Amino acid sequence: MKLLRVAGWVSVGLALAAGGAHAREPVNSGKAASQKSGVPAGLETAQRAGAESGKLSEIEAREQLLRDADALLKAGKPAEAYTLLEPFEFDRSGEVRFDYLLGIAALDSGKPDKATLAFERVLAVNPNFAGARLDLARAYYQLGDLPRARIEFEYVMKQNPPEAARVTIQKYLDAIAAYEQSQLTRISGYVEGVLGHDGNLNSGTNSPVAIASVSPVFAAMVTAFTGDANPQFHPSQLADNYYGINAGGEISRNLNDSWSVFAGANLRQRGNMSETIYDASSVDGRAGFAYGNEQSVYRLSLNGGQFYTGNSMRRDALGMSGEWQHVFSPAHQINAFVQYGQNRAAGSPPGAPATDARIEGNTDQTVIGAGWVHVMGDGKQALFGSIFAGKESAVAGRPDGKKKFEGVRVGGQAAFADEVDGFASLGWLHGAYSDQNFLFIAKRNEHQYDLTVGANWRLDTLWSVKPQLAFSKKSSNIALYSFERSDVSLTLRRDFR
Incomplete structure (x- = not known):
């Protein structure tokens, strides 16, 4: 030994x-x-020793940063750990341990979007890092990206993790399955109460119109019967305060990952304080199906409704519509649509007002259009625009004949605060009729403009208040069809979902 x-x-x-x-x-x-x-040997040795000492100090400082962050995480201070690590992300991204600690700090401090980036970098270097993959699944879950979360959870489950991890993963998978099951059938609805003032509820003229400027023939007839050398149409504009009650709902059912069916209806009632003959109500419904994938959604629906004015049925509507929506990126979305509808006027007693339904008569209408939405980088502002065109056939021989029209609408929305969004839109519509009106000896040609501004104030997740101002103006070569109209309203809304 x-x-x-x-x-x-x-x-x-x-x-x-x-x-x-x-x-x-x-x-x-x-x-x-x-x-x-010519360099002294002792000096060169000292330089080398200094360089080695500097490298060791740098390594120690880099390791100390990770030790400090790990200690903060273990102490339950993820926000402080994230604040400590985040300034070094650009220089140290790609280091597995740094990215993993940064991801954990981000995830546990409520930044799942930042966490996914860090965990994905970890897995790019080490695809077999089961802990990073599990935490990536957690981050997707917090983001609400449940399909990707499920994929990552299932992948980790196949790697035969420890029993404690299996129990945790299964709880997440069960929660995802329960949510997806609840989303197979979705029901939503709303109720609104409205108070407002309409400056021209009958779209009438706001100044006298010389009959001769509209129809010399008709003016001559009036002069012959009345002896008035300059007969005029008196202003017909009527203003009034009003109240409204609206309600609606929709139910949809997912048939599989791509197909769904839906149905919905709306009820609207508007009453005027004085001009009750112009009280209006309507009921409309829709039913159809939708097909969707990651970027596109296609919808086809059957639409119908009945519209009333002055307590008598004014118009029946029946039609179909199709729409395609495509998301290029979180910031850009486009859509295209086509609509066909039949409008039939009915129930017009002698005392009923000359509403648009009676003036326009029975029509078949076709519309095509496209739209675009752009969401700003911070997600708090959005711009939108749309163009459309169509034609309207006069089924019952409208005096003005067929109508062709085209229009444009642009607008935007911005968040003034977490609970308040402002919105504004501007629209233009041009309509041209095919036949010369025998009474006015002219073909109607019209331009209409409208401006709407308002805000949505969310009192909580289900209650909201919307003040709104709307202004519209129509200019027609036949003066009787020209008007200006303003509407101020306040809406209280309760959502159900």
């Missing part, structure tokens, strides 16, 4: 000696080189 110990020590001594010999050889070589270069 003593021999062994001696031999051991001898071996160690030999090793140390050999190490010393090897250690001295570079010094001797360096000394020769330093002599050739």
Whole structure:
């Protein structure tokens, strides 16, 4: 045994000696080189030692940052850990341990979007890092991206994780399955109460119109019967305060990951304080199906409704519509649509007002259009625009004949605060009729403009208040059809979902 110990020590001594010999050889070589270069050997040795010491200090500082962040996480201070690590993300992204700690800090401090980026970098370097994949699944879950969360949870489950991890993963998978099951059938609805003032509820003229400027023939007839050399149409504009009650709902059912069916209806009632003959109500419904994938949604629906004015049925409507929506990116979305509808006027007693339904008569209408939405980088502002065109056939022989029309609408929405959004839109519509009206000896040609501004104030997740101002103006070559109209309203809304 003593021999062994001696031999051991001898071996160690030999090793140390050999190490010393090897250690001295570079010094001797360096000394020769330093002599050739003119740098003193002692100074070069000191420089090398300083460089090595600087590298060790840098490594120690980088490791200390990670130790400090890990200690903060263990102490339950993820927000402080994220604040500590985040300034170094640009320089140290790609380091597995740094990115993993940054991801954990982001996830546990309520920044799942930042966490996914960090965990994805970890997995790009080490795809088999099960802990990072599990936490990536958690981040997707917090973001609400349940399909991707489920994929990552299932992947980790296949790697045979420890029992405690399996229990946690299964809880997440069960929660995802329960949510997806609840989303197979969705029901939503709303109720609104409205108070407002309409400055021209019958879209009438706001100043006298000389009959001769509209129809010389008709003016001559009036003059012959009345003896009035300059007969005029008196202003017909009526203003009134009003109240409204609206309600609606929709139910949809997912048939599978791509197909769904839906149905919905709306009820609207508007009563005027004085001009009750212009009270209006309507009921409309829709039913159809939709097909969707990650970027596009296609909808086809059957639409119908009945519209009343002055407590008598004014119009029946029946039609179909199709729409395509496509999301290019979170910031850009477009849509295209086509609509066909039949409008039939009915129930017009002699005392009923001359509403648009009676003036326009029975029509078949076709509309095509497209729209675009752009969401700003912070997600708090959005711009939108749409164009459309169509034609209207006069089924019952409207005096003005067929109508072709086209229009444009632009607008935007901005968040003034977490609970308040403002919105505004501007629209233009041009309509041209095919036949010369025998009474006015002219073909109607009209331009209409409208401006709407308002705000949505969310009192909580289900209650909201909407003040709104709307202004419209129609200019027609037949003065009787020209008007200006303003409407101020306040709406209280309760959503159900």
